[in-house]
Amino acid sequence: MPDVYVARTLASSLDALSERGKAGAPLAGGTWIMRAPLRGEAFKTSYVALSKIAALKVIEVGDRSVEIGAGATHAALADALSGLSGLEALAEAAGASANPAVRGMATLGGNLSTCDFAAADLVPALLALDAEVELAGAGGVDRMGIEAFLELRSQLEPGRLLTKVVLPRRPQRSAHVRLPLRKAGDYPVAVVSLAVTLDAASRVATARIAVGSVEPVARRWRGLEAALIGRSLDPDAVAVLAKAHLADLTGRDDGVEAPGWYRVAVLPALVRRAAAALLATS
Numbered sequence: 001m002p003d004v005y006v007a008r009t010l011a012s013s014l015d016a017l018s019e020r021g022k023a024g025a026p027l028a029g030g031t032w033i034m035r036a037p038l039r040g041e042a043f044k045t046s047y048v049a050l051s052k053i054a055a056l057k058v059i060e061v062g063d064r065s066v067e068i069g070a071g072a073t074h075a076a077l078a079d080a081l082s083g084l085s086g087l088e089a090l091a092e093a094a095g096a097s098a099n100p101a102v103r104g105m106a107t108l109g110g111n112l113s114t115c116d117f118a119a120a121d122l123v124p125a126l127l128a129l130d131a132e133v134e135l136a137g138a139g140g141v142d143r144m145g146i147e148a149f150l151e152l153r154s155q156l157e158p159g160r161l162l163t164k165v166v167l168p169r170r171p172q173r174s175a176h177v178r179l180p181l182r183k184a185g186d187y188p189v190a191v192v193s194l195a196v197t198l199d200a201a202s203r204v205a206t207a208r209i210a211v212g213s214v215e216p217v218a219r220r221w222r223g224l225e226a227a228l229i230g231r232s233l234d235p236d237a238v239a240v241l242a243k244a245h246l247a248d249l250t251g252r253d254d255g256v257e258a259p260g261w262y263r264v265a266v267l268p269a270l271v272r273r274a275a276a277a278l279l280a281t282s
């Protein structure tokens with residue numbers, strides 16, 4: 001079995017990770033790492049557990065932004081964001097993923113840092129909400145947009161840790177919908193997160209739409225975002241627009257839940273549901 005070092009401070013976790021190099025890795029909620037044998041993967045020789053670092057669990061809700069420590073669990077996140085206007089997508093993503101036991105363990109940092117987890121719920125929500133992330137390492141702290149982080153995360157050198165996510169608070173509304181094939185606990189076939197601002201005439205002024213679980217990594221659906229500008233958010237009309245932009249996405253065939261074509265085909269229905277959920281928020 002791998003060796004586990006339980007860090008009590010951020011500084012000691014960074015030191016321990018640097019010492020271990022490629023033989024080590026952070027251990028957050030463990031809900032992905034524990035399933036390594038099921039995926040036919042070997043454990044690392046050594047893990048640095050983050051669960052006792054209080055600073056990583058802090059969630060600060062301000063008027064202009066919300067800062068969330070990477071160690072916040074899905075359950076803590078769903079509680080802290082409940083009722084916060086504009087951030088509905090992340091509250092729903094955190095509160096609807098997996099099942100209650102997993103939500104009490106799985107962390108924001110683990111969700112974002114798991115390179116091979118196409119179905120991660122928080123990632124599309126954070127793309128729609130224009131999140132930034134902070135990374136700490138021996139050289140100090142870097143902040144970057146979430147899209148930049150997703151591009152570099154597979155090459156993060158040992159000793160760098162995702163420590164925080166920062167969400168701007170905007171006069172927007174957002175929603176997150178997912179399609180599990182059976183019941184809570186399954187990885188979703190497809191996920192859509194949507195954040196829009198409406199003008200005085202209730203037309204879409206800005207839109208950020210992200211799709212998860214369809215391709216290997218969640219990403220924004222820019223063709224549909226552009227097509228929505230200036231239109232009303234009528235759910236049926238938005239679904240028709242989504243259908244016209246399906247060629248923008250290529251479904252992955254590497255999961256057991258569904259073939260790639262099906263992941264793409266369900267998107268107009270999910271976009272319709274997301275628009276309806278968003279309009280239902282006040």
Ligand SMILES: Cc1cc2nc3c(=O)[nH]c(=O)nc-3n(C[C@H](O)[C@H](O)[C@H](O)COP(=O)(O)OP(=O)(O)OC[C@H]3O[C@@H](n4cnc5c(N)ncnc54)[C@H](O)[C@@H]3O)c2cc1C
Nearest residue numbers: 026028029030031032033097098107109110111113121162
């Ligand atoms: C049956 C089951 C169903 C699930 N279904 C869903 C679902 O539908 N949607 C969903 O979103 N989640 C789901 N999850 C949870 C999912 O595993 C977690 O959301 C997440 O991918 C892992 O979080 P973790 O904290 O457990 O990370 P861990 O398993 O501890 O770590 C995962 C990876 O991230 C790295 N890591 C962890 N923290 C950091 C950090 N701060 N900085 C850098 N690297 C870090 C680790 O080294 C490891 O490589 C499910 C889990 C189970 C067991």
